[in-house]
Amino acid sequence: MHSMKYLxxxxxxxxxxxxxxxxxxxxDSDTAASDRLTMTQQAHAQAAGPPNSAQQRREMxxxxxxxxxQLAxxxxxxxxxxxxVRAELPARDDAGE
Known part of the structure; x- marks a missing residue:
């Protein structure tokens, strides 16, 4: 009975x-929908265009x-x-092998 109430x-x-x-x-207003559409179209246009290798190199x-x-x-x-830092070998259990 309790599970039915929960459900x-x-x-x-x-x-x-x-x-x-x-x-x-x-x-939702039509302008907001059209704004979303244009943002989606812009994203697809940028993705479909040629990659900007100079920008990618700068980012890399x-x-x-x-x-x-960070390493320094x-x-x-x-x-x-x-x-x-102290490195230790894991303890071996020879009896179990």
Whole structure:
């Protein structure tokens, strides 16, 4: 009986959400819909156009510079002695093998 009440509650919530979604879709202004359409068309036009290899190279170089900076910070932290790293071999259980 308790599960039936839960199911009815969940179905009611879903019905309300779907109703609100339909209401928003129907009452949305035409200008907002046309704005979304033009933004979608712009995205497709940019995706369909030739790739800007110079921009891609700049982005890759910036990412490499950022990685180098982070590695330099990590190296300075490790060489300063503030961080100690200790490597251990995992314990082997020869009895189980």
């Amino acid at each position: 009815n509650g969940v179905l009611t919530v879903l019905a309300v959400v779907l109703t609100l979604n339909l209401w928003v879709a129907l009452t 170089i910036d990412a490499i510079k950022q990685t180098n900076t 910070e990590l190296k300075s932290l490790l060489t300063s002695g503030e961080v100690r």
